[in-house]
């Protein structure tokens with residue numbers, strides 16, 4: 001497995017070593033020792049999540065203002081455009097975003113650190129999205145950042161005549177200027 005840096009140093013792309021043969025493939029989707037050695041991170045994942053979404057769904061951008069979660073995200077079926085936004089006011093990358101295409105065929109994962117808003121847009125007919133979190137879900141702590149804030153200007157791969165399928169909660173996402181942010 002190797003960790004690949006992105007335009008925001010704390011966001012990492014994880015590329016596992018995949019063993020293919022005539023039966024198919026095998027890879028270790030997570031190995032704490034290997035992950036820690038490759039990333040230098042000391043993580044303790046406490047929750048595994050799995051969501052399935054149809055084409056055109058955009059989930060996010062979400063974060064927990066208290067008990068912020070680090071997330072290790074991947075796609076096991078289909079394809080998504082996955083986005084992390086740095087919402088730490090003290091960060092030199094504040095307000096910047098990283099987009100990574102995650103697919104069942106590229107096996108890629110993204111490490112989304114605490115302090116980031118996270119979301120994804122579904123490119124395939126359906127997508128199964130799996131992720132580990134470093135802290136527990138607490139609904140009262142959850143916040144939504146607007147997916148289409150022009151100040152963040154995420155280049156979502158959405159055709160101009162398309163509108164993403166988003167939840168009511170995400171319709172009400174706060175702009176970066178109005179959102180509760182991290183120090």
Ligand SMILES: Cc1cn([C@H]2C[C@H](O)[C@@H](COP(=O)(O)OP(=O)(O)O[C@H]3O[C@H](C)C(=O)[C@H](O)[C@H]3O)O2)c(=O)[nH]c1=O
Pocket residue numbers: 049051059060062063118119120137167
């Ligand atoms: C996140 C979560 C949700 N739920 C329940 C709450 C709702 O009844 C239902 C759907 O929740 P929600 O619409 O918030 O699900 P997503 O829109 O996929 O939320 C996720 O979307 C983006 C991509 C993220 O990065 C977050 O991890 C997470 O907020 O699952 C739980 O029971 N536990 C959980 O950890």
